[in-house]
Amino acid sequence: MKKIIGSILLLLPLVIFGNDISVATPQELEQAAKKADPGDRIIITDAGIWKDVNLKIRGHGTTQQRIVITTSDDAPLFIEGTSSLSIAGEHLHLKNFYFRKGHAAKNSVITFRISDDLANHCTIENFVIDHYNKLNRFDSDNWVVLWGQHNRIIHCTFDGKINAGPVLIVELNDERSQKNFHLIEKNHFKNRYRLGSNGGETIRIGVSRYSMHDSNTQLTNNFFEHCSGETEIVSIKSGANYIAGNYFFECEGSLVLRHGDNNVVDGNIFDGNFQKETGGVRMVNSGHVIKNNMFKNLRGEGFRSPLTIMNGVPNSLINRYMPVKDVKIHHNTFVQSGSLVFGGGKDNERTVAPENIRFENNTFVQYSDEWYMDNNKKGILFANNNASDVFQDVKVNSNSFGSTLVSKNVQTDAHASTKYIIENADELYNVLQQAHAYDTLFLQSDQLIFGLEKPLLITKPLILTGNQQYIFVSNADKTLPAFIVIANNGSLQVENIHFLGTYESYGNVRAGINTDMDGVLQCYTLKVKNCTFTDFNESSFAGIKAEKASFADSLYVENCLFHNISGNGIAFNAERDDKGIYNVENVWINNCIFSNILNSAIDIYRGGNDESTTGPFVEIYHCTFNEVDNKEQGAAVRLIGPQYIRFANNQIYRSGQGGRSIECREFRYHDIRIQHSNFFESGKIDTFYPQNIGDNTQEKPVLINYKKLDKQLPKSFKLKQTIGSYELI
Numbered sequence: 001m002k003k004i005i006g007s008i009l010l011l012l013p014l015v016i017f018g019n020d021i022s023v024a025t026p027q028e029l030e031q032a033a034k035k036a037d038p039g040d041r042i043i044i045t046d047a048g049i050w051k052d053v054n055l056k057i058r059g060h061g062t063t064q065q066r067i068v069i070t071t072s073d074d075a076p077l078f079i080e081g082t083s084s085l086s087i088a089g090e091h092l093h094l095k096n097f098y099f100r101k102g103h104a105a106k107n108s109v110i111t112f113r114i115s116d117d118l119a120n121h122c123t124i125e126n127f128v129i130d131h132y133n134k135l136n137r138f139d140s141d142n143w144v145v146l147w148g149q150h151n152r153i154i155h156c157t158f159d160g161k162i163n164a165g166p167v168l169i170v171e172l173n174d175e176r177s178q179k180n181f182h183l184i185e186k187n188h189f190k191n192r193y194r195l196g197s198n199g200g201e202t203i204r205i206g207v208s209r210y211s212m213h214d215s216n217t218q219l220t221n222n223f224f225e226h227c228s229g230e231t232e233i234v235s236i237k238s239g240a241n242y243i244a245g246n247y248f249f250e251c252e253g254s255l256v257l258r259h260g261d262n263n264v265v266d267g268n269i270f271d272g273n274f275q276k277e278t279g280g281v282r283m284v285n286s287g288h289v290i291k292n293n294m295f296k297n298l299r300g301e302g303f304r305s306p307l308t309i310m311n312g313v314p315n316s317l318i319n320r321y322m323p324v325k326d327v328k329i330h331h332n333t334f335v336q337s338g339s340l341v342f343g344g345g346k347d348n349e350r351t352v353a354p355e356n357i358r359f360e361n362n363t364f365v366q367y368s369d370e371w372y373m374d375n376n377k378k379g380i381l382f383a384n385n386n387a388s389d390v391f392q393d394v395k396v397n398s399n400s401f402g403s404t405l406v407s408k409n410v411q412t413d414a415h416a417s418t419k420y421i422i423e424n425a426d427e428l429y430n431v432l433q434q435a436h437a438y439d440t441l442f443l444q445s446d447q448l449i450f451g452l453e454k455p456l457l458i459t460k461p462l463i464l465t466g467n468q469q470y471i472f473v474s475n476a477d478k479t480l481p482a483f484i485v486i487a488n489n490g491s492l493q494v495e496n497i498h499f500l501g502t503y504e505s506y507g508n509v510r511a512g513i514n515t516d517m518d519g520v521l522q523c524y525t526l527k528v529k530n531c532t533f534t535d536f537n538e539s540s541f542a543g544i545k546a547e548k549a550s551f552a553d554s555l556y557v558e559n560c561l562f563h564n565i566s567g568n569g570i571a572f573n574a575e576r577d578d579k580g581i582y583n584v585e586n587v588w589i590n591n592c593i594f595s596n597i598l599n600s601a602i603d604i605y606r607g608g609n610d611e612s613t614t615g616p617f618v619e620i621y622h623c624t625f626n627e628v629d630n631k632e633q634g635a636a637v638r639l640i641g642p643q644y645i646r647f648a649n650n651q652i653y654r655s656g657q658g659g660r661s662i663e664c665r666e667f668r669y670h671d672i673r674i675q676h677s678n679f680f681e682s683g684k685i686d687t688f689y690p691q692n693i694g695d696n697t698q699e700k701p702v703l704i705n706y707k708k709l710d711k712q713l714p715k716s717f718k719l720k721q722t723i724g725s726y727e728l729i
Contacts, residue, residue, distance in 0.1 A: 039065035047071040052081040061091030070095040088117035104141040118148035131160035140164040157402035164199040172210040188402025192227040197581040198612040200229025206238025208319035211259030214240035221245040223401035228252035254279035262287040272298035279304030296335035308344040312352035325355040343375030355379040451475035458490035465495040473503035482514035493527040501536035519549030541567040552584040573605035580610025595626040606641030617644040628655040635663035656683030
């Protein structure tokens with residue numbers, strides 16, 4: 001008997017721990033997973049780079065004996081190119097995969113499903129997905145899609161999602177995936193860049209169609225850093241989820257309980273660090289509990305306030321706004337943040353006030369007396385809330401989140417910026433190829449005119465300027481798309497250039513500055529100062545414009561002249577699908593002159609009624625508009641859909657006479673101010689809400705300073721004054 005027991009004890013380690021199986025290729029890995037017994041460990045030896053692989057890993061472990069798939073010495077397995085990973089089976093545990101330098105093969109990078117086979121009790125750990133984006137920003141994919149039940153995403157890093165589609169989705173579109181009890185824990189979600197459209201969530205749990213089903217997903221102890229794709233950082237569209245212990249840092253948006261009931265938000269930290277549009281929690285539906293959270297230094301308003309309880313829609317469809325009721329909000333701390341909103345989004349559709357909301361034992365630190373906005377004045381019980389001047393802050397160590405495959409606090413050697421002196425067009429093209437990011441291309445030449453045979457392609461952040469205003473003209477036989485084209489990874493600061501769209505018998509130029517016709521994946525910044533844009537002589541041409549599928553984080557235009565243009569002066573209006581998509585987030589135009597322009601001087605477009613973004617933000621100051629868009633039903637300045645507009649101290653002279661001097665298409669909640677401007681013999685200001693129009697006058701004529709204009713033009717040009725206008729001779 002002792003010998004038998006001893007033999008059994010000797011065999012037990014083999015039964016519990018299984019065998020180590022070495023593999024070196026994707027094919028070997030797939031075959032090994034299929035054949036593996038519970039408790040086996042599959043080791044990818046000499047992990048290096050796998051490119052253009054569509055891995056399908058099936059395996060069946062048990063609760064006591066998982067099948068582990070890892071790398072030798074925990075080295076990263078780099079997966080590049082057009083690749084994906086699909087998992088199916090039970091009790092698989094995958095570690096140390098690193099996706100980079102490519103994009104998903106189809107609609108997702110990692111899927112917990114192969115055909116109709118789902119994954120259950122499976123884990124990915126210590127994974128990285130790093131800037132793994134499709135090439136077109138609106139070519140949608142998802143980085144991780146969870147199906148099945150009891151799966152885990154732990155200690156992973158997801159960095160740099162740019163294109164449409166959430167970073168992580170929990171699907172409920174299958175009965176086998178409901179009440180799933182997934183665990184998403186200790187991950188680092190970072191740099192989910194602004195999309196300029198709906199579909200930029202970092203995480204979505206559920207979907208409206210199945211939102212009355214419970215998910216029971218646990219989203220706990222994760223770090224969200226600069227996740228600003230849209231208004232919803234985390235979009236909850238299901239019931240009975242537990243969101244706890246997460247840290248949101250400088251995220252422009254909110255954790256949104258959009259659909260579904262009985263969700264718990266417990267012990268999270270929302271730290272805006274005083275950055276604009278940083279929010280906390282927004283809620284719809286019933287039975288939620290919001291407790292023990294800290295909301296500090298948040299600067300969002302409205303839908304992005306520290307706490308927003310939405311108004312509901314009577315007899316609401318499942319995908320609209322169910323009334324909010326039976327919610328408990330207690331023991332939260334609000335520190336130096338904006339007002340809370342009770343009854344958010346109140347309009348002609350959303351008329352049902354929140355009901356039976358208990359707001360108790362919450363603390364307000366360094367707040368004024370008015371710490372909330374109540375649009376309905378009923379349905380909310382306030383009890384035992386208090387004010388304080390001090391609070392105990394919580395420090396979070398970001399290094400404890402995410403994958404160990406990502407180096408923490410890496411110091412990179414910054415390239416010392418170089419200033420190149422350029423005397424002719426050939427040198428300009430050559431330097432453009434060899435320049436590094438943030439270098440300066442400085443024009444200094446005896447010749448005033450630079451003849452370009454092809455566009456200057458900007459693929460890195462650069463500065464282009466000169467010691468005087470040089471003239472860019474076309475030397476090409478065919479029409480050029482632009483003098484300057486901003487492409488992927490490009491940003492530009494340009495000064496002292498005159499963009500002359502028509503020159504001698506050479507081909508036309510469609511724009512002074514434009515984006516790549518194929519789209520621009522990364523958002524970019526464009527700063528234009530002391531430049532002149534003249535003689536773009538077709539209705540589709542413009543001084544500055546953007547194409548579809550491009551998105552500027554910021555556009556700054558100062559001290560510029562736009563003259564004799566048959567199209568638009570500035571056109572960021574390419575997204576016309578009316579789905580809330582737009583081309584630029586922040587626009588600042590100051591001290592510019594727009595004269596003799598056939599279409600609008602400025603055209604910024606955001607169509608549709610989507611509420612997932614807060615831009616564009618448009619500011620126009622101290623500009624002169626002279627004889628602009630006098631066509632029937634025209635508009636000298638067309639601002640369709642920007643949600644923040646400041647138009648002040650401008651002069652509008654004989655512009656928009658066939659229609660409108662300014663055309664807006666704002667919603668009730670947009671922040672619009674048109675004021676302190678002078679209108680003379682110009683069209684009307686067309687807005688839905690006249691209260692947005694401040695103090696303006698239409699009595700005094702505009703006095704155009706022709707001497708000032710003359711200084712802005714190259715020495716080879718002069719101004720000829722006519723009545724109320726000027727022309728180049």
